[in-house]
Amino acid sequence: MSDLEAWRAKAAAWCESVVPQFGKAARKGLTVEEDLALGRRYQSAKFDAGFAGINWPTELGGQGLGHIEKITFEAEEMKHGFPNVYFGISLGMPVPVLMQFGSDREFVKERVIKALKGEEIWCQLFSEPSGGTDLAGLRTRAETDGNGWKINGQKVWTSWAQYSDYGVIVVRTDPTVAKHKGLTYFWVDMKAPGVTVRPIKLAGGDSHVNEVFFDDVKISDDHRMSPVGGGFAVALTTLMIERYVATDSAGFGPHLDLFVDLAKELTLNGKPAIEDGRIRQQIARNYAMRAGLDSINRRARLMMQAGMTPGPEGSLNKLVAVRSRQKLSELALDLQGTDAFLFDEHLSPKDDWATSWINAPTGRIAGGSDETLLNTIAERILGLPQDHRPDKGVPFNQIPA
Amino acid sequence: MSILYDEGQEAIATESRRALEARMNKDDLLPLLQSSGKYHDGFWAMAKEQGWTALALPEEHGGLALGLVELGLIAHQAGRTLSGAPFLTSSFGVAKAIELYGSDAQKARWLPALAGGEAIGAVAFASGPAPLPEQPVVTLTDDRLDGVAAGVSGGLFADVALVFANGPGMPVLALADLSGVGRSVVESFDNSRCIADIAFAATPAETLVVGEAARAAALGILSLQAVVTAHEQTGGAEALMEVARDYAVTRKAFGQPIGAFQSIKHRIAELYGLVELARANCVHAASREGQPDFITAAAAARLSATEAYDTAARDCVQIHGGIGVTWEIGLHLHMRRARTLALEQGSSLFWEDVLVDRLAGEAA
Numbered sequence: 021m022s023d024l025e026a027w028r029a030k031a032a033a034w035c036e037s038v039v040p041q042f043g044k045a046a047r048k049g050l051t052v053e054e055d056l057a058l059g060r061r062y063q064s065a066k067f068d069a070g071f072a073g074i075n076w077p078t079e080l081g082g083q084g085l086g087h088i089e090k091i092t093f094e095a096e097e098m099k100h101g102f103p104n105v106y107f108g109i110s111l112g113m114p115v116p117v118l119m120q121f122g123s124d125r126e127f128v129k130e131r132v133i134k135a136l137k138g139e140e141i142w143c144q145l146f147s148e149p150s151g152g153t154d155l156a157g158l159r160t161r162a163e164t165d166g167n168g169w170k171i172n173g174q175k176v177w178t179s180w181a182q183y184s185d186y187g188v189i190v191v192r193t194d195p196t197v198a199k200h201k202g203l204t205y206f207w208v209d210m211k212a213p214g215v216t217v218r219p220i221k222l223a224g225g226d227s228h229v230n231e232v233f234f235d236d237v238k239i240s241d242d243h244r245m246s247p248v249g250g251g252f253a254v255a256l257t258t259l260m261i262e263r264y265v266a267t268d269s270a271g272f273g274p275h276l277d278l279f280v281d282l283a284k285e286l287t288l289n290g291k292p293a294i295e296d297g298r299i300r301q302q303i304a305r306n307y308a309m310r311a312g313l314d315s316i317n318r319r320a321r322l323m324m325q326a327g328m329t330p331g332p333e334g335s336l337n338k339l340v341a342v343r344s345r346q347k348l349s350e351l352a353l354d355l356q357g358t359d360a361f362l363f364d365e366h367l368s369p370k371d372d373w374a375t376s377w378i379n380a381p382t383g384r385i386a387g388g389s390d391e392t393l394l395n396t397i398a399e400r401i402l403g404l405p406q407d408h409r410p411d412k413g414v415p416f417n418q419i420p421a
Numbered sequence: 422m423s424i425l426y427d428e429g430q431e432a433i434a435t436e437s438r439r440a441l442e443a444r445m446n447k448d449d450l451l452p453l454l455q456s457s458g459k460y461h462d463g464f465w466a467m468a469k470e471q472g473w474t475a476l477a478l479p480e481e482h483g484g485l486a487l488g489l490v491e492l493g494l495i496a497h498q499a500g501r502t503l504s505g506a507p508f509l510t511s512s513f514g515v516a517k518a519i520e521l522y523g524s525d526a527q528k529a530r531w532l533p534a535l536a537g538g539e540a541i542g543a544v545a546f547a548s549g550p551a552p553l554p555e556q557p558v559v560t561l562t563d564d565r566l567d568g569v570a571a572g573v574s575g576g577l578f579a580d581v582a583l584v585f586a587n588g589p590g591m592p593v594l595a596l597a598d599l600s601g602v603g604r605s606v607v608e609s610f611d612n613s614r615c616i617a618d619i620a621f622a623a624t625p626a627e628t629l630v631v632g633e634a635a636r637a638a639a640l641g642i643l644s645l646q647a648v649v650t651a652h653e654q655t656g657g658a659e660a661l662m663e664v665a666r667d668y669a670v671t672r673k674a675f676g677q678p679i680g681a682f683q684s685i686k687h688r689i690a691e692l693y694g695l696v697e698l699a700r701a702n703c704v705h706a707a708s709r710e711g712q713p714d715f716i717t718a719a720a721a722a723r724l725s726a727t728e729a730y731d732t733a734a735r736d737c738v739q740i741h742g743g744i745g746v747t748w749e750i751g752l753h754l755h756m757r758r759a760r761t762l763a764l765e766q767g768s769s770l771f772w773e774d775v776l777v778d779r780l781a782g783e784a785a
Contacts, residue, residue: 280781294781304773307780308724312698315424315705322425333697340694391683397693398686402666405681 024092024325027085031093034069035100038062044101044368052226056183059103063138066104071097072136073111080119081133088324098268101368105228109179110135113258114142114188118207121245121254131186143210145175145189145232146255150421152177153392155190156200156252157411160234162191168240169193169206171214174233177386181217181230184210188258190251195417202416203251206243213237224379225365267337269313271345271383273369273376276306279352282373286355293355306348313337332401339393342383349377424704426494433491437498440467445502447751453505453613454757458577458606460615461505468509469538478516482532489645490707493652497703500656500730500762503754507575507614507765508541510653514646515542515583518594522629522638527596531581543579543599544646545570545619546639552767553585553639559621561586561593564628566621574765576617577606584626585639594635594642597626611757614765640775644719647766648706651719651726654762655699658726661733661755662692665740679740688736695729702726720776727769730759 040046042062047055066072067081074090076082083089097104115135122128134140151158160173171191181187187208194202208215214237219227246254270276280303283294293299313336320330352373353360360374369376384390398404411419426434444463453459468474477492478484492513499509516535519527534540548554549571559568566586573582584595603620630638666689669680679685702725706718734756738745745752763769 276780284781294777300777301773303780304720304724304776305728307776308702308721308728309698311705311718311721312701312725315701316697319424319701319704326425333701336694336697340698391687394687394690395683397690398680402662402686402689402693404666404669404686404689405678407683408677408681 024088027089028092028096031071031096034071035096035102038065038102039100041065042100042102047101047103049366055103056106059106060138062103063107063136067137073132076116076119076132076136080129081136086324088321091321091324101370106141106180106183107135107138109144110140110142110184114144114186114207117188117245117254117258118142120257121205122207123245124242140185141180141183143178143181143184143187144258145178145181145187145208146258147177148174149176153389155255156203158190158192158203160189160191161195162193162204162206162239165238168238169243171206171208171234171237171239174231176220176229176231178217178230178232179228181210181232182219182227186210187232188245190255192416193248193251196415197249198413199411199416199419200252201249203255204244204248205246205251205254206239207245208237208239208243212239222379222382224369224375224382267313267317267334267341269310269317269337269341270370271338271341271343271380273342273345273349273380273383274352274371274373276303276310276348278371279303279306279348282352282355288355299351299355302348302351306344309340309344313341332397335393335397335401338383338387339390339397342380343390345376346380346384349373349380353377424708426490426704430491430494434494434498437471437473437495438501440471441498441502445505447503447754450503450505450613450754451748451751454754455612457608457612458615460507460578460613464499464505465508465538468506473509474512474538475536477513478532478536479520482520482528483536484532488707489648489710490704492649493703493707496649496652497656497659497700500653500658500758501660503657503758504653505613508538508578510646510649510765511544511575511579512538512540512542513649514544514642515581515596517645518583518629518638518642519596521641522594523596524627527627527629531596534580540580541575541578543573543576543582543619544642545573545576545582546585546643547572547767552643552771553636557585557587557592559584559586561588561595561626561628564626566595566597566624566626568621570619570621572607572616573619574614574616574761576619577604577615582619583629583642584621585635586626588628588631588635591632592635592639593628593632594630594638595626595628597621597624599624609761611761614761640716643766644716645710647723647772648703648710648719650762650766651699651706651722652703654726654730654759655696655703657755657758657762658692658699658729658733659696661730661737661752662689662696664752665689665692665733665737668741685740688740692729692733692736695725695732699725699729717776717779720772720779723766723772724769724776727763727772730755731763734759 073082074085075087078084148158162169162171187210189206189208190203192202193204214235216233218231220229221227283299286293288296316333320334323330363374367375369379473495475484476487480486512535519531548558559570579599582597582599586593586595604617607616609616669685670678672679702722706722709715709718738752
């Protein structure tokens with residue numbers, strides 16, 4: 021058994037062992053607050069067992085292992101539906117950025133360990149009503165105020181802000197230069213006076229994203245994590261961190277065998293649905309697509325294991341998988357006919373077709389819409405021209421709103 | 422077998438690409454379309470010279486003892502340059518059937534010749550729309566074949582055929598020497614495939630597998646060929662994606678390269694997705710040869726490769742506008758080949774059923 025296989029076995033065994041405490045059955049019927057509390061206990065147990073911060077430095081509470089060990093653990097973890105979603109953003113981007121750019125190392129160490137144990141949660145304050153995909157178009161501003169800064173403006177789509185202790189934020193500090201040159205990157209205390217968090221209820225019924233308002237929020241200059249005017253580069257670093265995460269070719273929706281089971285149970289025009297050519301074609305096409313993604317992901321893991329950098333084809337997962345999940349979920353509802361009307365928003369999108377269907381659009385938008393991803397593939401991988409950008413090089417305060 | 426190519430495999434890809442790009446060009450391929458019953462001699466000579474015909478066959482019979490992964494790499498490159506002859510896949514299929522099911526005498530007679538490319542193999546399984554028919558039209562009685570195997574790719578020049586026939590009350594997989602059979606050329610939209618109707622008339626044949634095992638064996642051989650073909654399709658799709666990209670960055674309209682229009686750039690980005698999914702499925706399938714899930718993996722590779730090549734052909738021509746439909750620029754060569762390869766080894770309709778039967782636990 022290779023070292024990695026031994027690691028996988030150890031990870032799988034630990035995950036199995038905590039299923040009674042933290043698995044799907046244990047979470048059933050909990051309110052979000054109860055589930056979050058369970059999640060904090062899960063994160064703490066994970067820390068104690070040596071599975072938190074797997075590829076982070078040991079001096080900051082991590083395990084000092086590689087990225088491959090991290091995604092190997094996550095692949096095992098993903099099988100059980102543990103309450104870890106609250107920490108995904110926190111440990112995925114803001115905390116690694118803090119590790120890299122935070123200047124007060126004692127403070128950094130304390131925050132990182134508390135985040136790893138689930139005691140503190142960080143959010144990422146990037147998107148704004150006027151700057152989502154166009155990140156550099158943001159309008160929240162910070163002005164110098166004594167020996168610190170004063171923040172005013174509004175962020176939106178901020179995941180888990182209502183439960184966050186801290187956040188990283190990009191704001192405009194100079195409106196007289198080209199839009200991406202006037203940005204600066206800070207961290208903020210989410211409990212500071214002037215910070216208001218208002219949850220947004222989404223189509224699927226949950227409220228994990230928020231609007232966050234900043235009214236004269238004062239921060240000292242030691243909260244700054246980039247040079248003044250150098251925030252865009254740090255923001256890009258945030259977005260580039262750990263491009264390879266544990267992916268799911270089902271687009272985080274139901275696995276294809278559930279669809280096959282459904283088609284075997286139900287009839288269509290008096291015949292088993294599994295014998296219907298339209299249904300068969302969708303099963304086959306979806307299988308071929310998902311198998312392709314699985315193979316791409318397996319190859320990426322092997323490459324990382326061999327010390328190589330995986331190819332750019334890893335970027336296809338979200339684009340292709342979530343799109344197909346949306347359509348397959350529609351078809352699953354079609355198959356059930358009016359029986360599909362019965363809806364329970366608390367069911368998991370991983371095994372309920374209606375929940376999968378109503379939440380699929382979020383997956384196609386969050387983290388880059390299909391259109392953004394296609395532009396990225398076209399421009400970064402294939403070398404096609406950039407879109408026309410009339411605001412290029414124009415000082416921010418001269419761009420027509 | 423890993424799904425990560427090693428250095429030797431990378432070298433095979435690089436070397437075959439170099440050789441093919443140096444010797445294959447569309448001006449040699451275009452005339453083949455207007456002359457029935459010719460293939461690209463240069464391509465086949467190169468295949469023999471470079472040892473591609475021997476690549477995946479056993480050493481004791483003149484082969485190089487490499488496998489489906491390596492052959493797939495060659496096929497991918499051959500697909501990029503529109504190979505020029507249909508034998509690479511079918512000769513391999515016939516040789517594999519002899520290797521797996523043949524007698525020592527059959528192996529000695531055919532394998533070295535197939536490995537050296539002196540003998541050409543053809544595979545006659547299909548009957549019209551059915552790649553593996555319930556009732557094959559060719560019959561086998563007392564070791565003799567009768568009936569017409571229609572639309573056999575490479576059939577015009579093949580020396581030996583692997584035939585799925587209707588034996589006495591059961592299917593059989595048989596091997597027939599084609600030296601005495603009647604053949605007529607099928608005029609096709611892709612004439613370089615040397616497609617023929619082969620008329621068996623009391624043609625002596627040797628039985629390789631009998632009964633339901635023959636159907637399973639035929640599906641196994643078809644799957645091997647499908648994986649090689651899927652690599653070829655993926656190569657063709659990849660080449661078209663690159664041609665479309667290159668055209669989109671140079672051709673200008675309304676004062677800018679047409680690749681700056683999202684309708685064009687997104688179309689090409691979608692092709693990238695199809696090509697990479699097909700490539701990933703091909704690599705995976707090649708690495709599963711001999712494993713219980715091989716046919717499932719082959720079906721997935723086949724489906725995604727067919728989709729990639731057909732879509733790339735459609736979209737690449739569309740992106741080129743008027744110039745794309747001219748005889749001279751030659752994009753129609755890829756259009757033709759995409760459709761030909763989509764039909765050889767069974768269409769998507771067939772492979773969808775094969776795949777779903779397996780996923781739904783209804784495999785024969």
